[in-house]
Amino acid sequence: MQQNNNGYTAPIISTASQSFNSIASWKQSIVNQLNQRNTVQTNAFSEIIKVYNDLMKRERQLQERNTIYEKEILALRNEKRGEKGASTSSSSSGSVSNRGKTIEELENKIYKLQEDLTLSYKTSADNASSLLSLNDKNKDLQNEMVSKEIELERVRSMLTSSEDSYKRLEAIIEEKTTVTQILKDELSALQSEFLHNESKVIKLEQENSELLERWIRKKNEEASKMNEANDFYHKMVEQREQFVHIKNDDININNISTMDVDAEIQNGRNLLDKQLNMTSSLLPSKSRKKFAAHQSEVYCLAFNSNGQMFASGSSDKSVKLWDALSCTHKTTLLGASQSIMSVNFSPNDEHILGTSNDNSARLWNVELGRPRHTLTGHIGKVYTGKFMLGSDKVVTGSHDRTIKLWDLQKGYCNRTIFCFSSCNDLVTLNTGSLIASGHVDHSVRFWDCNSGESVRVLEAIHEGQITSICQSLDPNLILTNSRDHTLKIIDVRTYLTLKTFKDQDYRNGLNWSRASWSPDGKYVAAGSIDGSICVWNALSGKTEKIISKVHNIGSSICCCAWSPLGYSFISGDKDKNIVQWE
Incomplete structure (x- = not known):
């Protein structure tokens, strides 16, 4: 003022x-x-x-x-x-x-x-x-x-x-x-790959010459065995000619052949039994190896088709490849600017797909370790991605309530499906013509890939958001995992729930916790918030085993996976560790 x-x-x-x-x-x-x-x-x-x-x-x-x-x-x-009314004197006047x-x-x-x-x-x-x-x-x-x-x-x-x-x-x-930063990271990865390319070529040439030498030695050994077989055949023919002249002898060359054939059949049966025993899925019982795999939480795990390699994705923005038998580190795939939420190998094992919280998905070449495509188009975190039929198409699900289908030969999205709720996980069915997706609104939705239309919606099939969906050996069955601390088997033909798995010691503590189904379809497994792993019998629905005190107590299990051959089982937690079980 x-x-x-x-x-x-x-x-x-x-x-x-x-x-x-x-x-x-x-x-x-x-x-x-x-x-x-x-x-x-x-x-x-x-x-x-x-x-x-x-x-x-x-x-x-x-x-x-x-x-x-x-x-x-x-x-x-x-x-x-x-x-005036009174009389006055002169002085008064x-x-x-x-x-x-x-x-x-x-x-x-x-x-x-x-x-x-x-x-x-x-x-x-x-x-x-x-x-x-x-x-x-x-x-x-x-x-x-x-x-x-x-x-x-x-x-x-x-x-x-x-x-x-x-x-x-x-x-x-x-x-x-x-x-721009992503492109710089990709350029840096390409430059580093270019710097190591010559050494890799030399190494491959050395391996090629070693393989050629081994192949030549193998052929020589096979030729030697063939010569021994020919010698054995000639000896047997000579013995048969000699036995023809012996009249009182009950044993002849035909009996000898029958005995040899029976022995070979029995050996074949034993070998078949061994092979059958090897292909039955491993029921994890104790830790074989525990190691710190990343600098931060391990969010996802996946085996390749032959089970010789597995990949892990982490919140440290990297994907790492490991030898499935020895758990030795093979290579690190870089390029993402946020956490890796899911990984998936292509059917021919040549590429690996990783989805990230930076609203994109990336495709790396497994052999060279360099990125091939960066799939951008989502406006929210990309929680899941899977290869469809063949290795040239993928499908991704995102927090932005869309599912996108990508053509890898052209490198762009050819269809967007609006799924009305955030998609946490999905799986392809019927050789890639059908998609089943799990959502935050507790529902499972089925989509026609050709038309992009909804086929069926199973509303409120769980009481909590669905964290993962996986398929069994039977293509008509899928397994869902939820924050309501239950797992369910659903028949995709009738859309009915066949089995429900739960246990008082099992608590699903993450929105992206991944359950796993054994390759032979006998067991299902999921990690709990307290660091334990629950395994159920898929046929009876009863709890088969609860494994604890291996992962750190209180460290949530983010993911677990069986090898396609069933002989290996791995799990990853929020304390950066991966455990190999036997």
Whole structure:
């Protein structure tokens, strides 16, 4: 507030303070406009208002003085009337003459005061007319101020839209920066691959020559065995010719052949039994090897088709490949800028698909260890991805409530399915023509890949969001895992729940916890929030085994997987560890 010399106070906002210089420029502009409005609309009339207030004050003083004089005149008149009725002496007449003069002077004063009062009334009338004109001007200024406020509101709305546009452009710049960083990472990976390419070629040539030498040695050994077989055949023919001349001997070459054939059949049966025993799925019982695989949580695991290699994905933004037998590290696949949520090998084991929280999926070449495609198009975290029929098509599910089908030969999305809820996991059925997806809204949805239409929706099949879906050896059965701490087997022909697995010690603690089905279809397994692994009998639905005290207590099991041949079982947890079981 600023005090004027005339006593009138006008609201002025200070522009000299340090706080004024620290606010935004558009706010400074508004403050300057308000100060200018006060100068034009208020301070310009302060002198008139002061004069008017002085005149009103003077008028009140004159009225008070006039009232006093009127009372004095009235008292003098009364006194004069009393003196006229009485007889007075000459001295009294002189006193009356003096009083008459006093009255005349007072009347003159009254006359002057009345003139002043008349002039004051006239001035008041002029001031009143001036005040009316000032009121009219004030109304005009108020109307102008309203229009200015409307204009100011319009400018504010424009400023808000400009800020929204600015934020949108910032988001686009950030996205472009992320894409640029991704491209830089890919370029770095390609450069590092190029630097090691010559050494790999030399190594491959050495391995090729070694394999060629081994192949030659093998052929020589086979030729030697063939020569021994020919020698044995000739000896047998000679013995048969000799036995023909012995009449009393019951044993002949035919009996010998039959005995040899029976022995070979028995050996074949034993070998077949051994092979059958080897292909039965391993029921994990104790830890064979436990090791820290990543720098952060292990979110996903997957074997290749022959079970000789497995891949792990982590929140440290990397995918690592491991030897399935020795658990030795083979290579690290880089390029993602956020956590890896799922991994999947192609049917021919040449490529591996990894989905990430950076809203994209990546395809790496397994042999070379370098990225082949980066699939961008989702606007949310990509939680899952699977290869479809063949190795040239993949399907991904995302938090943005869409499922996308990708053509890897062309490198772009050829179909987007809107699935109405965040997709946590999916699996391809019927040789890739059908997709089953599990969602946050507790439902399982089935989609036709050719038309993109929904085939069936199993609503609220669980009481919690579905964290994983996997397929058994029987293509008509799928296994679902949920945050309601249960697993269910669903028949995709009838859409009925065949089995429900639960245990008081099993608690699903993650939205992306992955369950696993053994290759022979006998067991299902899932990791619990307390670091234990629960294994159920898939046929009876009963708990087969609960394994604890191997993973760290309190460390949630994120994923587990059986080898396609069933001889190996692995699990990963939030404490960066992978455990191989026997």
